[in-house]
Amino acid sequence: MRKVIVVDDTHLYGKYKGVMLSTVAQDTENHIYPIVFYVIDMENDAYWTFFYEKLKSIVVDGPDLCFISDRHKSIANGITKAYNHAHHEYCMRHLGKNLWVNHHYGEHLYLFYNTAKAYSSEEFSNHFVEFKNYCPEEAFFLEHELGFGKWSRQYFPNNRFNVMIKNIAELVNSMLIAEREYSVASIFNSIDKRFGEIFRERRVYVLKYKDNKFVRASEKILKDNMSEGESFYVENVSGDERKFTMFNSGCTAKVDLLERSCSCWKFDLVKIPCDHAMATLRLKHDEDYGLRVYDYSSP
Structure with a gap:
């Protein structure tokens, strides 16, 4: 819980x-x-x-x-x-x-x-x-x-x-x-x-999906955030592989992948990668990296 x-x-x-x-x-x-x-x-x-x-x-x-x-x-x-x-x-x-x-x-x-x-x-x-x-x-x-x-x-x-x-x-x-x-x-x-x-029905559900890295609710949020982040321009300004800067319509956001934080604070408070973080993961790796690899250990 x-x-x-x-x-x-x-x-x-x-x-x-x-x-x-x-x-x-x-x-x-x-x-x-x-x-x-x-x-x-x-x-x-x-x-x-x-x-x-x-x-x-x-x-x-x-x-x-x-x-x-x-x-x-x-x-x-x-x-x-x-x-x-x-x-x-x-x-x-x-x-x-x-x-x-x-x-x-x-x-x-x-x-x-x-x-x-x-x-x-x-x-x-x-x-x-x-x-x-x-x-x-x-x-x-x-x-x-x-x-x-x-x-x-x-x-x-x-x-x-x-x-x-x-x-x-x-x-x-x-x-x-x-x-x-x-x-x-x-x-x-x-x-x-x-x-x-x-609770019995829920236990059956949990056992059925226990091998999934993500539960369906969080996976939907991640997919939506990935879609919203497609319009961002991402730069690795500092040269640090974990820190990136996002640009979009005059707005700027900074993401730290190791600290799991973003200057918009959504990543920090909800504990799910925001649209800025998902755009960063796409640039750093590949299209579905955020869904495959991100360790959703916090609810």
Whole structure:
């Protein structure tokens, strides 16, 4: 699994009500992988902290671990108490909805999304300045009260790959909408049955494609990036076989193959060669080098 854990809660509608907490991750093929479910009376710091303490027996604490959630205070407090080294970031869509509903900035909401999804610091700065011109109070809140590291891709201290929202947890909740009216025992029996079938199917899939260097999701991204990179002019300016410079319509990008980095930051943050890197690999070797040889060891 990618070390990006999405945390969510959903209300139960049975006789005894309650709230079901859940953590969900994804594998490299973008399949959803439910990790833990937990039913409680109500959300508070004590319940969330207990939840995370139990989760630590499965998901080990570390600086390469990332949690994504909404802005419920008990979620953040529980992570802080149980996980000393992991990072926590807010769901981009949840913050956007808050700006739209509570602050009535729906007309300029796209500027916030552009800022949050920006890869490079220059791209981030350009979008944020534009957003700040239209929404100064919200920009102040995002910059000084939340901090850039809590919601933006560029300033997040770890790596969240391409996961910017918590929709994978919401999808699991929607799958269980009928079960949420059952008793607690019936809910978990249904979860065991439903996801047990999914995991068995997934295991068959993994065994079938285990000899492939790439899973299909990443292979499609690489092919698209290779196609987009066909228009680039590539030069080995420094004479270093691992460093190349890309030119296209006045834009310049620099790729370091050994460090797996690019000045556009997509290679660095998503961990899949961007269009600049694929153009470099084509020049350095041959047409399908990026698909045949690149070691996709990181999700």
